[in-house]
Amino acid sequence: MEKYFYSNDNQKNGPYLFEELKNENIRKDTLIWYKGLENWTLAGELVEMISILELNPPEINQNFIENELNNNPTIETNNTEKSINIKKRKQRLLSKPFSFEGRIRRTEFCISLIIYFIAYLFVLVIIKSIDVPFMGLAFTPMLWFLWAQGAKRCHDIGNSGWYQIIPFYMFWMLFANGQKETNQYGINPKI
Structure with missing residues (x-):
């Protein structure tokens, strides 16, 4: 079985089995390496990572959230849970x-x-x-x-x-x- 390593924010994590990677925070821009690859490669460029990437939603864009909070009174925030609930506007x-x-x-x-x-x-x-x-x-x-x-x-x-x-x-x-x-x-x- 293949052992995978990944890196988010310049920190090497691993080794993991492929099934264990599904529980990790793997994004398209996460660097992946396993035996057989010459260099670290973006997860979005590896065919075998497609099933894992489909499980993880994209990152929340903080600029979008701040813009919506300033311009949209129908957004409720809960600072204790750090969650945002965007509701229908009309x-x-x-x-x-x-x-x-x-x-x-x-x-x-x-x-x-x-x-x-x-x-x-x-x-x-x-x-x-x-x-x-x-x-x-x-x-x-x-x-x-x-x-x-x-x-x-x-x-x-x-x-x-x-x-x-x-x-x-x-x-x-x-x-x-x-x-x-x-x-x-x-x-x-x-x-």
Whole structure:
């Protein structure tokens, strides 16, 4: 079996078996040497290293991260874990209408209420005019839609989705401003 050596930052590491190299930080610019090579060679130039290079993601460009942090308010950083989470910059209107996660603006919540009441009247007229069994089940997805949109609006204000069951809280959801900064439920939908 072939014994491999590699060098990152002018420090020689090895010998390793090929399978052991998969657990090491081998990049395209890592120098590799094994018996049979005259000189150290870049891993990206060796055919046998392709399977290892596919396992390792490319290095994170620090200039890109600093530029994004300065120009993009939708990036959250956690200094204790040194991790960066880049999120979608713009949320479309009524995207994921049945999901209880995230935040929505007052405008989207008002549009959701209008859609709900139009659908409610439509289903009510059909139920009254035609005697169809189980037509009342049509209200289930409509209520799910209304509760999901209400929960996301509560999240925008900074509260749990359960707040919407408080009597008359819907009026607060219609008129209260959402939190301007990112909160535990997601980024500001106005950004």
